[in-house]
Amino acid sequence: MSQRPTRRTRSGARHLALFLAHWAGGHTVSNEELFRRIIKQRAEAHQEALEEHRRLVLRAHKKATKLHRIAEEDGGLTPAAKAELKAATKEAERHTAALRALGEFEVPNLDPGQVRHRRRRIAAARCAVLAAPAAGITAATVAGAWWTGPTAAVLGVLTSWARGPQAFDLTARPVPADLIAETPMVLAVPGAAPAPVVAPVAAAAVGLPSVPPMPAPAPAPAAAGATAPVPAGAAPAAAGTAVEGGQDLVLALSKALGACRVIPRGTQVTLLAPPEVTAERWTAVVRLPDDTGATVDHVVAARKNLGGELGLDRARLHVEQVAGADDKTLRVSGFTTDPFAQPRLCTAEMLGGVDVWEQGIPVAFDAFGRLLYLRLRDVSILLGGSSRSGKGAVLRLIIAGCLLDPRVRLHLADGKHPGQHRWKGLTDSYIYDPDKRAKQLAKRLEALVAEMGERAGRLAAVGVESLAERPDLVGTEGLTLEVVVVDEVSAFTLDVKYGKRITKALIDLAARGLAFGIVLILATQLSTAGVLDRLVTSNVVWRWCMYATGADESNTILGKGMAGRGYSAHLLDPEQRGSGLLLAEGRISTVRSLWLDGADMMAVQDMVRALRAKPTTPTPAPVPVQAPVPAPAPAAVAAPEADWSVLDRWLEQAAPPVPGPAAVPAGAVQRLRALDVIRQAGPDGIKRAALADAVGVPATTVGGWLKEWTSQGVIEALGSPPHTRYAATDGRQ
Ligand SMILES: Nc1ncnc2c1ncn2[C@@H]1O[C@H](COP(=O)(O)OP(=O)(O)OP(=O)(O)O)[C@@H](O)[C@H]1O
Incomplete structure (x- = not known):
């Protein structure tokens, strides 16, 4: 053979090999085609699932209808048929919920890795096709047909020579028209050749104010060393x-x-x-x-x-x-720095003269430092988060705000007494006794449900259906704002005896209460499933989730699918107490609650006392049974004028000389906390057992402290009544 035919054959062989490699690697199929095929497959699976659930819903409905008809005709059902009816109803509900969850098919934001994976599958199939002739030739040679190998080689050489220097066009085939028609929802083509730069969209097209001209270079940060x-x-x-x-x-x-x-x-x-x-x-x-x-x-x-x-x-x-x-x-x-790193205080002035209906209660701030106000006009709240995430702190603000607006009647149900004990005596009702609280809340809620009817009548008489239409009526006779705050709602809804009644009333109030000025504020930890019925949660207007341990827990508050959309409270910093995700008016924002404590908290409580002090009928001074005690008995009934300097002195003496955890004497933190709880309990006092629970030490230890503080005059200075003072020696505590 001369040089030219050899070169031609080699060149042809190279082009053939390249073409086969291109084909076997699946590169003849474009990214767009693969993307559309994946989407088509998913859309079909989605459609199939929808149809299957629809079929099952229909079947369950049919069965339930048939059983209802039999019940009507026969005047009842056998126990077995009743069970069947219940199962059919449940089945129908389950599949309806599944249908709702499936919803419309949405084009997913596909990871390009999936397109690559699809291409590799095509490549594997094509490589198998290519390997088949080679395997056949080998098998035939082994079986005795010795000529198959050389024949194939000659054919290869001839084909290569025939192809010669003509290169193949290594392109991807166009996307089949029927595939495009079947996937009309696909707009984007990930991995496709770079799309042209999109020209700016006219402002009018997006319904925004006209686009201002590009800014002049902004001034640099003034602070030396600051890194914007x-x-x-x-x-x-x-x-x-x-x-x-x-x-x-x-x-x-x-x-x-x-x-x-x-x-x-x-x-x-x-x-x-x-x-x-x-x-x-x-x-x-x-x-x-x-x-x-x-x-x-x-x-x-x-x-x-x-x-x-x-x-x-x-x-x-x-x-x-x-x-x-x-x-x-x-x-x-x-x-430059985490905008939520520093807690922000809620001062007494911020709450002074609060108008819960129009202006709202300041409860949180956002990343830009803007204050978030909770307006009780048409807003109820579900507040969730894991333990110590800051739910109680938000409730504290809401309760304080409500108590400072005279138009509000506050009903506080405390499922983790003494969590909100500081408000005892200031609210219109305070439900806390673990033995009776579920029954008391059930009654209170049912009374409010009954009151909705009366309120509807009152509003109808002035020609409106909702209090929001007549703000001037808010707080008038029979139309006060009734705010129900339930801290740790599971303590009530999971109660064996009264849980169902409470849930039923909550469903009613969540569905209709807002129109009549009845507002629910519910707080729950996230650990317990089934704490709140879906009919309650779905009618709550604000959902606020503090740090949660997982995406599922976060979804129980924010709603199904929120974590998948990138909104999950488990991504928050657990150490940043009070930070949370708030779903309000269809939008999710990251916020951190304001922190009300210390002197501001005391000032707020004083303001509430001044506003809500009930006219007291002069009570006769208690007749001393034993030897008269020099304590000024009538003064103890009125709000005490606490001498804080006594406490300050005590704290100063007890304070460790060098700050830092190692220097704090054992038990000092609990002692300080105990004093704080006693201070918050105020003139109502607190039982020794409750105090022991609150600070997490044995009751006997608390007894010893009480004795010591009583002798030092600290308890008296805190304005606590004798049953706190003498708790250490009182066997009934
Ligand atoms: N907004 C806030 N800013 C600063 N610190 C806060 C804030 N909210 C809460 N904290 C801190 O977190 C601690 C726990 O808060 P809180 O008692 O409100 O949590 P919780 O979720 O009610 O806990 P639990 O469910 O265990 O009762 C508070 O004692 C306080 O120190």
Whole structure:
């Protein structure tokens, strides 16, 4: 053979091999086609599941209808038929719930790894096809047909020679038209060739105010050494120099979103307002590119990685949907330090003259330091979180606010007495006794349910259906705001005897109470399943979840699917007590509750006492039975004028000389806590056993302390009555 035919054959063989490798590797199928095939398969599975549940619902309904008809005709059912009816009803409910949960099919934000996996499966099948002839030739040779091998080699050489230097077109086939028609919901093509940069969307198209011109370079942070967390791409060349214009921010954000696979690489977000850059933070309002399938939820779900891409951590990156805008418009902020790191106090002044209906009670602050007010007009709350996450602190604020508005009648049910003991005597009813509390709450709630009818009549008489239509009537005779606060609701709803009655009343009140000025504030830990009926939770307007141990626990408060959308309270810092996710008006925000304690708490309690002091009929001084005690008995009935200097002196003496955990004497923390509880109990006093429970030490130890403090005059200074003072020696305690 001469040189030319050999070269031609070699070249042909190379092109053939390349073509076969291209085909066997599955590269003839485009990313888009694979993506659409996966989506089609999922949509079909979704549809099948829907149809199956629909079929089962229909079957269960049919059976239940038949049994109802038999019951009507025969005047009743046999026990077996009754059981069947119950099972059919349950079955129908189960499948209806499943149908609701399945909902509409949504195109998932597919990980490109899944597309790759699909391609590998195609490649494996094609490699098997290619290996078949080779295996056949080998088998035939072994079986005695010696000529098959050389024949195949000759055919190969001839084919290679025939192909010659002509290269194959190594392209992907076009996506089949019927596949496109079957997957009309697919808009984005992850992994496809870089899409053209999306031109800015006209403001009118997204229903926002017109886009202001790009900002001039923002001034650099004034503080020397302060590092403003501006995204890498938008960061000043050196710390302390001016930040580049908004375009840099857009590029940095787009790059980071592309790296996190929220938007395809090469596409860009659109800046809708001039970015704000201060020493503490930068903020940009942006819109995600069209035709990418990306929404705010995708950004929220990718927040951890996005933070990393932008040189931040999750605590310092804040993402929120812009109120009133579409699902693609969001506000992204990066902070120098975690905006929730420092607790914020609620002062007595903030609560002075509070109007719970119009202005609301200040309860929390958001990442931008804005105060969040709880307006009791048309709002009820479900508050959840694991133990010590800060639920009680929120209840404290709500209770304080309610008690400072004279239009409110507060009913407090304390499922973890003495959790809210400090309010005893100040609320309209205080239910706490573990032996009687479930029965008392059941009665109280049922009375409120009955009252709804009367209230409806009163409102109808003035031609309205809801109190919100006539704010001037709020607090008038028969239309006071009835606020029911239940701390640790499981202590009531899981009560064996009264739990069902309580749940039933709660369902009624949650469904209709708000219109008549009856507000539910429910708090629960997350450990117990079935604490609250779905009919209660689904009618609660605000859902507030403090730190939770897992996504499922978080979902029990925020609603099913929230964790999947990136909103889960288990991602919060457990050490940051009071931080939580709040679902209100359809939007989720991260907030931290305000902290009311110390002097402010005392001032608030004094304000409440002054506002709510009941006119006392002069009681005759108690007749001393034994030797007269020099204690001023009538003065003890009135609100005590506590001499805090006695306590201060005691604390100063007891204070460790060097601060730090190691220097605190054993039991000192509990002693301080015990004094605090006694102070909060005020003139009502507290039993020794309850005090022991509250501070977590044995009752005998508490007895010893009480004796000591009584002799020092501390208990008296705290305004506590004799039963606290002498608890140590009182056998009935
Ligand atoms: N907003 C806040 N700011 C600062 N510290 C807070 C805040 N909220 C709560 N804490 C701290 O967390 C502690 C526990 O709070 P709290 O008693 O309210 O938790 P809880 O969820 O009611 O606990 P449990 O369910 O065990 O009763 C408080 O004693 C307080 O020190």
